[in-house]
Amino acid sequence: MPRKSPSGEWCEAAAFSRIPAMRLHTTSLYALAALLAMPAAAQAADARPACPLLGSETASRAVGVRVAEGKASPYDTAVSTLCTYARADGKGSSTLLTTEVYWQFARMTYDNYCKQQGVQDVPGLGEGACLSSDHLNVLQGDKVLRVRIHQGGPVPRTQLIETAKAVLPRL
Numbered sequence: 001m002p003r004k005s006p007s008g009e010w011c012e013a014a015a016f017s018r019i020p021a022m023r024l025h026t027t028s029l030y031a032l033a034a035l036l037a038m039p040a041a042a043q044a045a046d047a048r049p050a051c052p053l054l055g056s057e058t059a060s061r062a063v064g065v066r067v068a069e070g071k072a073s074p075y076d077t078a079v080s081t082l083c084t085y086a087r088a089d090g091k092g093s094s095t096l097l098t099t100e101v102y103w104q105f106a107r108m109t110y111d112n113y114c115k116q117q118g119v120q121d122v123p124g125l126g127e128g129a130c131l132s133s134d135h136l137n138v139l140q141g142d143k144v145l146r147v148r149i150h151q152g153g154p155v156p157r158t159q160l161i162e163t164a165k166a167v168l169p170r171l
Helices: 026-036 038-046 055-065 108-115 157-171
Strands: 081-086 098-101 128-131 135-140 141-151
Touching: 026 157, 055 081, 055 098, 055 157, 098 157, 108 135, 108 141, 128 157, 135 157, 141 157
Parallel strands: none
Antiparallel strands: 081 098, 098 141, 128 135, 135 141
């Protein structure tokens, strides 16, 4: 018998009366459905690495410390690819900067992110751009570039914008 989950949604499973309903981002659900429908060969053929789009010198300028060459994510798909940058001297193991490119579902990804509370429009960058405290998303044709600088607090918007400007011509 259908029951309401704690979030008010109708569910078939009685288990929802004991655990909170899990919410998945709409973009993630669409991307997952598309990936499941794609043959494996098509997924691999469409994936393009994000790391060649931003050199370590430009990444170093963005974060203010020398970084090593970017490392591709082992979870790259035809939908998105991710590149992470860490300190070149090996001090600290955390990521300083990430670039991610959504090669598919660009408009939906961009719209979903840019509608969130606290996100500001950034005029004059790509076909549209929006910024939160540490992320910048730029719509460019049928792709979305996401740049994130990890420094534990708000990031000067000029750092994010200059990094995106370096990547956009290579998309």
